[in-house]
Amino acid sequence: MDFHLLYGRSELRVTVPPSIKVREIVKHPMPILPDGDRPLRQAFAEPIGSKPLAELARGRDNACILICDITRPVPNGRILPPLIDTLIEAGIDRQRILILVATGLHRPNEGEELRELIGSDDIFSSIRIENHFARDREAHIDLGSTSGGIPIGIDRRFYEADLRLVTGLVEPHFMAGYSGGRKVVAPGVAYQDTILTFHTAQVLEHPCAANCVMAGNPLHQAQMEIVKRIGEIYAVNVVIDDKRRLGRVTFGEIEASHLAAVDFMRRYAEIDVERRYRTIVTSAGGYPLDRTYYQTVKGMVSPLDILEPGGTIIIASECSEGMGSREFVAAQQEFCRLGMDRFMRMLNGRDKALIDEWQTEMLVKPLRQGSIQLYTTNLSEQDLQKTGVAWIASLSEAIAASTSRHNDPDIAVIPEGPYVVPRFRPPD
Template sequence: MDLELLYGRGTLPLRLPDELSVTVIRKPAMPVLPSAEEGVRAALAAPVAARPLREEAAGKASACILICDITRPVPNRLLLGPLVRELLEAGVPRAGITVLVATGLHRPNQGAELAELVGDPWVLATVKVENHDARDDAAHLDLGRTAAGTPVKLDRRFAGAELKLVTGLVEPHFMAGYSGGRKVIAPGVAHKETITTFHSSRFMAHPKADNCVLAGNPLHEEQLAIAAMLGRVLCVNTVLDEERRLSFVNYGEVVASHAEAVRFVERYAIVRVPRRFRTVVTSAAGYPLDKTYYQTVKGMVSPKDILAPGANLVIASECSEGMGSKEYVAAQERLLALGEDGFLAAIAEKRFADVDEWQTQMQVKPMKLARVHLYTRGLRPGDRALTGVHLVDSVEEAVLASVRASGDPAVAVIPEGPYVLPVYAEA
């Protein structure tokens, strides 16, 4: 069988012998909007729990539009031009409009990368486009604390804007249930102290802090609480199919519109599988998600429900930018030094997480269930050991070795990686 895994800006061919019993796990065919541009216009004309954007913006002196950073393939080129034009036509002064990259604690997006992210030269030339900096104390407004005690400090460019607008991609997220909406606010434009509080071990270890789970998910609940402290927030949500074509778009009040988008995407993203496997192959979803090993962890976590005891999990990720942040490297070094249980014990009582150590905490979940194998061409030799997993030179050879060791010819392949959530459900 010939397959292709999403890898980098293209695909990685995967050729498996015909004698294997291969189950390919992917989303059902999704509807694709015949005209993405017309779909955006229609969404803006049919708001969810809101007025048309031009009415919402009338009389406002300032507006801030949040966009996700380069790690999310949000179709900004389709969204930002129409949104900025609506604001200008509503009378919002050009100097009062800011497009803010919601980096969270990730690095800023600049130069050619920023141009790629925005996707519209007119927007770059017309309004301010800036990056959030979670470590800049003076750049944030202190809004108090949530009922759970999380300090809420948000970028003042967004928190102080008269009109607040969020854009994003709604997809499974291995901690927050689904991405987009309220998540673009926090952690997107939150202060380091806010992020490291609700990304601490006590939140991450909660059984509901998982893919496609919103009810009872402590991260989701904190994000909703933080968004509520801002007052009225509007949102444009998008959903893409496996080929990154626009399948769904809506606009409206941030909570209501995001919930509608979730209802749409969960019909496709959650795929029920009638058995568990000793050999599972997946990807990190290709560019831009597989730019770093840090982001690759999402692909490791998603298939955990279909891993049989003692399984081998093989993941392909380009890691074109290496490991990720220096703080994440430090967390991986602690994992190697302390072991899985020692690492979890060391972070269990922290009020504030160390930056990016939550990704290492999440990596331990699949490591407890399976032996993880990584295929990559992007990591430097000195970084390979920091992954904490087994590096392989060939996905095919890793699959055949797993089949030989287990004696089970059944192999599951998830070409789209973390954008699909396989769930074990007995036939």
């Protein structure tokens, strides 16, 4: 039997013998919106919890639009043209519109990469586009602290804008429950101390800081406090299917429009599975998510609910840009040097995380439950030694070895990786 995994900009074909029984776990079929601007303009005209976009924009002096960085497959080329046209038609001068790339602590997006991110040559050449830099203290305004003591620093360009708009992709997120909405603000355009404080082990080890969980999620709760402290924000949230086609658009007040998109996405991305598996084969989601090993960790965490304790996760990730940031590499080196228990004791003793070490902390979660094997074609031997997991040269051979080792021919395959979250739901 053959199956396919998302890998880079294409797919990997994997062949297994008939003796191995494959259960593919994919999104439920999603209704697809028609091409063109109409679905976007309809969402702008029929908002959730706010006035229509044209009314909101009328009389405003300027606007700041947040967009996700290159690590998210947001269809900006489809969202931004009708969004900006609506602002201009309502009277905001083109020169007074800023697109701000919500990088969080990721690197900036520039040059041809920025053009690809924007997805429209007309927007790229006619609208001011800038990156957020979380480490620049003077670029942020101090808004006090959350009830949990998290300092709130927000990019001045966004906070001081007359009309604040957020665009985002709603998908399962392994810490915040679901991405999109408030997450594009914090950590998207937050100061580094804000980001480092709500990424501590005390927050991320909470049982509700998990995929598809928002009720009681301390990260989500902190994000909502932050957006409420900022004040008036409106959001465009989109949902896409496994072919990256648009399935839903919501516009309106940031919390209400986000929750509506989340409610829609739950029906398609959360998949009930009646048993657990000793062998799970998955991907890191393909391009652009699998450009680094840093992002690959998301695909390791997503299937945990259906992993039999002691089982094996086999994951394919292109890692075309290598490991990720130098801070993440340093965290991985410490993890490999100290081991799981000592590494976690070190993190639990901090009241502020180090940059990007939280991704290594999330790697600990699947390693507590089983083993991980990585297939990639772009990490050096030196880098592979820093991954903290085993490297495999062949997916087919690794699958055969795992089913033999566990004496179980049944495997679960998740072609789309972290964009799908299987839930263990035994039959009644």
